Amino acid sequence: MQTHQYDVMIVGAGGAGMRAALESSVRTRTAVISKLYPTRSHTGAAQGGMCAALANVEEDNWEWHTFDTVKGGDYLVDQDAAEIMAKEAIDAVLDLEKMGLPFNRTPEGRIDQRRFGGHTRNHGEAAVRRSCYAADRTGHMILQTLYQQCVKNDVAFFNEFYVLDLLVDHDLAAGDPGEDVNVLGVVAYELATGEIHVFRAKSVVFASGGAGRMFKTTSNAHTLTGDGIAVAYRRGLPIEDMEFFQFHPTGLAGLGILLSEAARGEGGILRNADGERFMERYAPTIKDLAPRDIVARSMANEVREGRGCGPHKDYVHLDLTHLEPAHIDAKLPDITEFARTYLGVEPYTQPVPVYPTAHYLMGGIPTNVDGEVLRNNTDVVKGLYAAGECACVSVHGSNRLGTNSLLDINVFGRRAGIAAASYAVGADWIELDDDDDPAAAVVAQLDAIRSREDGERPGELRRALAETMDANAQVFRTEDSLTQALADVRELAARYREVCVQDKSQAFNTDLLEAVELGFMLDLAEVVVLGSLLRKESRGGHFREDYPKRDDDGFMRHTMAYRRPLSDDGSVGDATGPFAVSSAADDHRVVIGSKPVTQTRYQPMERKY
Amino acid sequence: MSATTQSPGKAAEVPSFDVTVKIMRSVPSDVPSAGYGEPVPAPTSRWDTFTLTMHGSDRVLDALHKIKWEFDGTVTFRRSCAHGVCGSDAMRINGRNRLACKTLLKDLNLRKPITIEPIKGLPVIKDLVVDMEPFFDSYREVQPFLIVSGVEPTKERLQSATERALFDDTTKCILCACCTTSCPVFWVDGQYFGPSAIVNAHRWIFDSRDEGAAERLEILNDREGVWRCRTTFNCTDACPRGIEVTKAISEVKRAILTRTH
Numbered sequence: 001m002q003t004h005q006y007d008v009m010i011v012g013a014g015g016a017g018m019r020a021a022l023e024s025s026v027r028t029r030t031a032v033i034s035k036l037y038p039t040r041s042h043t044g045a046a047q048g049g050m051c052a053a054l055a056n057v058e059e060d061n062w063e064w065h066t067f068d069t070v071k072g073g074d075y076l077v078d079q080d081a082a083e084i085m086a087k088e089a090i091d092a093v094l095d096l097e098k099m100g101l102p103f104n105r106t107p108e109g110r111i112d113q114r115r116f117g118g119h120t121r122n123h124g125e126a127a128v129r130r131s132c133y134a135a136d137r138t139g140h141m142i143l144q145t146l147y148q149q150c151v152k153n154d155v156a157f158f159n160e161f162y163v164l165d166l167l168v169d170h171d172l173a174a175g176d177p178g179e180d181v182n183v184l185g186v187v188a189y190e191l192a193t194g195e196i197h198v199f200r201a202k203s204v205v206f207a208s209g210g211a212g213r214m215f216k217t218t219s220n221a222h223t224l225t226g227d228g229i230a231v232a233y234r235r236g237l238p239i240e241d242m243e244f245f246q247f248h249p250t251g252l253a254g255l256g257i258l259l260s261e262a263a264r265g266e267g268g269i270l271r272n273a274d275g276e277r278f279m280e281r282y283a284p285t286i287k288d289l290a291p292r293d294i295v296a297r298s299m300a301n302e303v304r305e306g307r308g309c310g311p312h313k314d315y316v317h318l319d320l321t322h323l324e325p326a327h328i329d330a331k332l333p334d335i336t337e338f339a340r341t342y343l344g345v346e347p348y349t350q351p352v353p354v355y356p357t358a359h360y361l362m363g364g365i366p367t368n369v370d371g372e373v374l375r376n377n378t379d380v381v382k383g384l385y386a387a388g389e390c391a392c393v394s395v396h397g398s399n400r401l402g403t404n405s406l407l408d409i410n411v412f413g414r415r416a417g418i419a420a421a422s423y424a425v426g427a428d429w430i431e432l433d434d435d436d437d438p439a440a441a442v443v444a445q446l447d448a449i450r451s452r453e454d455g456e457r458p459g460e461l462r463r464a465l466a467e468t469m470d471a472n473a474q475v476f477r478t479e480d481s482l483t484q485a486l487a488d489v490r491e492l493a494a495r496y497r498e499v500c501v502q503d504k505s506q507a508f509n510t511d512l513l514e515a516v517e518l519g520f521m522l523d524l525a526e527v528v529v530l531g532s533l534l535r536k537e538s539r540g541g542h543f544r545e546d547y548p549k550r551d552d553d554g555f556m557r558h559t560m561a562y563r564r565p566l567s568d569d570g571s572v573g574d575a576t577g578p579f580a581v582s583s584a585a586d587d588h589r590v591v592i593g594s595k596p597v598t599q600t601r602y603q604p605m606e607r608k609y
Numbered sequence: 610m611s612a613t614t615q616s617p618g619k620a621a622e623v624p625s626f627d628v629t630v631k632i633m634r635s636v637p638s639d640v641p642s643a644g645y646g647e648p649v650p651a652p653t654s655r656w657d658t659f660t661l662t663m664h665g666s667d668r669v670l671d672a673l674h675k676i677k678w679e680f681d682g683t684v685t686f687r688r689s690c691a692h693g694v695c696g697s698d699a700m701r702i703n704g705r706n707r708l709a710c711k712t713l714l715k716d717l718n719l720r721k722p723i724t725i726e727p728i729k730g731l732p733v734i735k736d737l738v739v740d741m742e743p744f745f746d747s748y749r750e751v752q753p754f755l756i757v758s759g760v761e762p763t764k765e766r767l768q769s770a771t772e773r774a775l776f777d778d779t780t781k782c783i784l785c786a787c788c789t790t791s792c793p794v795f796w797v798d799g800q801y802f803g804p805s806a807i808v809n810a811h812r813w814i815f816d817s818r819d820e821g822a823a824e825r826l827e828i829l830n831d832r833e834g835v836w837r838c839r840t841t842f843n844c845t846d847a848c849p850r851g852i853e854v855t856k857a858i859s860e861v862k863r864a865i866l867t868r869t870h
Binding site: 037041094107140152255258338342459507 | 636637689691695734762777781813819
């Protein structure tokens with residue numbers, strides 16, 4: 001075991017982690033731990049753009065952007081956070097340009113902007129050009145630019161290290177509360193050698209990304225297994241709004257590979273088997289540029305009512321054939337290549353088969369607007385921060401608007417980096433208890449999996465998890481389907497306790513780490529399903545066929561889920577009304593409470609487009 | 610009872626087929642290194658052969674996953690995004706550098722076994738996993754970041770579409786190392802910067818906003834710089850992003866010859 005000491009440890013080297021690192025590393029001694037080489041992070045797969053009301057090509061202002069974000073999130077957005085994001089968006093884009101990001105340009109040489117789903121002029125009048133972009137590889141450019149700046153600033157990285165535990169001075173999961181709860185560091189596994197490393201830190205920033213791999217059809221990388229969220233949850237911290245998962249409308253049919261909403265921003269049209277532009281029926285004003293939850297549901301509904309395309313009528317068409325090939329090549333080069341490579345479809349002349357794909361987790365580790373992690377509705381864990389997809393500020397509410405994730409990582413990555421460094425500079429080191437081996441839990445967990453001689457392989461369990469999530473907790477959900485999903489997830493979790501890997505070696509043991517990742521996903525899937533079950537309403541990305549209306553009286557609150565021992569009395573957080581759930585699995589209890597939504601200037605209205 | 614409309618099954622439309630995959634296995638000595646970048650002892654290598662039933666548009670990465678998840682969990686490779694944008698799964702497939710996630714099985718000759726080896730010229734750690742540090746060292750040496758002086762503008766720096774087009778191609782690089790590890794010069798001379806580092810220098814040398822071109826050109830004028838390139842075009846053929854790598858290297862050569870300072 002090796003021990004390291006840094007003032008600030010950042011977990012994850014995607015957009016949020018590296019943006020935090022750029023701030024923190026100039027203020028105090030900082031290091032970044034990443035399970036991948038930084039340039040492999042999934043920020044690089046983002047395509048369409050990053051919205052900011054620069055007003056470079058038409059009238060716009062940050063207040064309209066705030067409103068669109070709040071309405072897009074079906075009013076579950078914390079409005080103070082959305083306002084900060086929309087305001088700081090302008091500098092966030094300009095900062096990236098000043099770091100050298102090669103944005104597409106207007107004829108005047110300024111940053112060009114284009115239309116994107118749910119982004120409108122004057123509170124919904126018409127689509128507005130707000131998305132700043134670099135062809136359809138904006139995320140790639142952001143990831144490369146931030147890594148370049150990290151190289152320039154000599155930021156310390158521990159690449160291919162997996163963070164498997166969070167060290168805090170009170171074990172909340174075991175029912176040990178504290179007046180003050182402080183972060184002490186993290187425990188990580190070095191993939192190349194199999195060694196365990198303890199990283200002591202005054203501040204820890206989680207920026208570890210999403211968890212899309214719990215679904216079968218997903219745009220997410222294989223490595224997006226919710227590690228950071230699960231690590232915090234296992235240590236007894238709440239996780240917020242996990243039932244809100246975004247299904248992106250245009251995944252390549254059967255594969256889930258993302259085709260950017262920019263395709264529709266540039267004029268692409270969704271059509272059913274009759275060639276009808278069906279979005280005119282569902283969203284008469286902005287049609288194909290309605291928010292993603294609405295478009296995804298509309299597509300799934302077309303298929304369900306028998307108007308799907310193809311031999312099995314199981315997808316719809318994204319039609320770009322009316323666009324000039326030169327325009328497609330200039331604005332959408334990558335996604336059209338995906339259609340050619342993976343489906344053998346030529347988008348110049350043929351419509352592209354598409355179907356919704358699990359894309360983005362709106363929920364995550366609850367934070368305030370400075371990225372400080374909450375341990376209940378009001379108190380924070382001192383020194384612990386989170387930003388990006390693993391965090392829930394909540395600027396996305398129940399449905400994130402396109403481009404707001406690239407914005408989120410830049411705005412809140414920066415804020416978390418500054419806050420973490422400021423805290424660390426003023427804080428004293430907290431001594432570890434001499435009797436405690438900080439790595440004991442991780443070592444025991446890994447040894448148990450590795451030393452088991454007989455048992456099921458993780459691959460089979462992972463496949464079963466993804467299949468039940470797709471079948472029962474996807475675009476359409478019901479009491480029955482979710483009850484089935486919960487039973488399946490818990491049965492798989494029980495089988496997981498006897499999981500066995502074939503690779504017993506130390507060096508580069510990805511067999512072992514995939515098993516660990518599966519455990520994280522099983523823990524989170526249980527919360528996704530429990531949250532979906534209790535939320536007997538439809539809002540944003542969460543659609544209950546048995547409760548198709550939004551219910552502001554009953555459910556205009558954030559869900560807060562805590563992992564607790566079976567013996568827990570089930571009274572955490574603000575557990576009232578339908579949110580007062582205490583659900584026992586066979587070795588733990590999930591206790592759910594709720595947190596109020598912060599409303600400032602916008603009253604909930606019916607959500608029409 | 611499922612409430613969901615079944616997502617489309619890609620396997621349903623295209624028949625399945627059998628494929629034989631031969632993987633170069635290299636097992637390291639199972640002793641953790643001291644953690645100071647000591648080279649791992651030379652692994653022992655062998656070929657393992659697997660016969661699989663695959664479907665329609667399955668990729669080489671799908672075959673590797675099937676092997677790992679259903680046959681032999683010890684088969685080791687890197688992967689992440691699975692659609693050709695993260696650059697994790699560069700490997701030598703039938704003797705050519707490609708991304709496993711971007712290579713469809715049906716596009717290969719399935720009558721013969723498909724061979725999969727690690728990319729060449731970097732130390733093998735285990736099976737298809739190589740030590741990428743020497744590759745990233747070369748990248749970092751060319752100062753791959755914006756170099757500017759003077760007062761920062763309040764708004765964005767202006768750049769015309771024509772100016773941006775000069776370096777658009779080289780901004781696509783995902784640092785997968787397909788180009789560098791397909792280069793015969795790199796195979797015999799690990800000190801050579803290699804195509805990828807030059808591509809990333811090009812990206813800045815031709816950016817109208819950048820002021821560090823002279824420095825970078827001097828770095829690449831080194832004896833291990835652009836002049837080692839023998840213009841074999843292996844790199845251009847290998848690039849999964851379609852970057853005209855050899856052309857970019859030629860433009861850097863020309864910039865060195867025509868510079869005025």
